Amino acid sequence: MTKLSPEEEKEQISYRDARRLGTYDHIWQNVGKCVFCDLREKYVFYEENGIVMTISLFAYIDGQFMIIPRRHVRSVKELTDTEWQTVRKFMYIAKKLIREVHSVKGMQFLLRDGGVEAQSTVDQHFHLQCIPFDAPDLSVWNYRQLKHTPLENTALYKSARKKIIHHGRKFNDKYKRASDLPIHCDAIILNDAREMLFIERALASKLEPDYLTQPGGRIEHSDLSLEDGLIREIYEETDAKLKSDQLQLVNSRFDEVNYKSGPTAKILRNTYLVKNFPVNAALKAGDDAKSLHWIPTQEVMGRSDISPETREIVRKVLAQNAT
Numbered sequence: 001m002t003k004l005s006p007e008e009e010k011e012q013i014s015y016r017d018a019r020r021l022g023t024y025d026h027i028w029q030n031v032g033k034c035v036f037c038d039l040r041e042k043y044v045f046y047e048e049n050g051i052v053m054t055i056s057l058f059a060y061i062d063g064q065f066m067i068i069p070r071r072h073v074r075s076v077k078e079l080t081d082t083e084w085q086t087v088r089k090f091m092y093i094a095k096k097l098i099r100e101v102h103s104v105k106g107m108q109f110l111l112r113d114g115g116v117e118a119q120s121t122v123d124q125h126f127h128l129q130c131i132p133f134d135a136p137d138l139s140v141w142n143y144r145q146l147k148h149t150p151l152e153n154t155a156l157y158k159s160a161r162k163k164i165i166h167h168g169r170k171f172n173d174k175y176k177r178a179s180d181l182p183i184h185c186d187a188i189i190l191n192d193a194r195e196m197l198f199i200e201r202a203l204a205s206k207l208e209p210d211y212l213t214q215p216g217g218r219i220e221h222s223d224l225s226l227e228d229g230l231i232r233e234i235y236e237e238t239d240a241k242l243k244s245d246q247l248q249l250v251n252s253r254f255d256e257v258n259y260k261s262g263p264t265a266k267i268l269r270n271t272y273l274v275k276n277f278p279v280n281a282a283l284k285a286g287d288d289a290k291s292l293h294w295i296p297t298q299e300v301m302g303r304s305d306i307s308p309e310t311r312e313i314v315r316k317v318l319a320q321n322a323t
Helices: 006-021 024-028 081-102 150-159 161-175 226-238 308-320
Strands: 044-048 051-055 065-069 107-112 127-132 183-191 195-201 216-218 248-258 264-277 289-296
Touching: 044 081, 044 248, 051 081, 065 081, 081 107, 081 127, 150 161, 183 226, 183 308, 195 226, 216 226, 226 264, 226 289, 248 308, 264 308
Parallel strands: 183 264
Antiparallel strands: 044 051, 051 065, 065 127, 107 127, 183 195, 183 216, 195 289, 248 264
């Protein structure tokens, strides 16, 4: 970790001690904005498919972090299938991570659907707290005098069967999707000469505007991981043979793709980085690629035939991998 200034050190200590000193109550009641729509990137330590894992600034216990969608969704019911599957994956990872990093075997998930009804923060943005659990005193409940026995509550919910069916149908009408958000994966492929591989798209798959693009495409093979699906796409377009451990996810975002031959499509786009690709590798254009172009990295930023969005992502990736 880089050395902090006295002011930064003081700020970090205020975050660390906010729960214990009781200062957090004032903070969450006076935020006035959705803090999860404007995450502090320095606290995000992993991301896939628009879902991030980020440290909790006002943690209950050391090692606590959150799983949060980038999109502003109030409830888990608004997640796409891809987002929900990623949340499930991150929940699995969270248990392993807390045990291996902080040596705490127990953990709890606290799901916040947003809104004052759940005594959540004012953001109303779905998030999942991943809380290491080392002793019962971490959870203190104010137990109520109950009106119903377990069997009485069972009978009450059984009698509400028509309501269950009604709400189930309402959910399907509002949230069930005929198909999930399409996922496109592409790769920034850098060779040992600091050149980057781009493709000129074939006529049937040209974009509007007609930009050069990175190898990749829509991942439609449900039997493959996203990485293996991208490897197949790259092979079909360039004849390059890659392995999954060569791919490093560097960007995940919601995007639009405009094909000349069809309508605009909203997509989830994952960009991976491949470094140290052999300079003399024998490649050939195929599938959606008309031709292949190795472009020196210092020229990419000035190319008008590469989209501004792609140039910006490339700029960030090159800056992060300057050494």
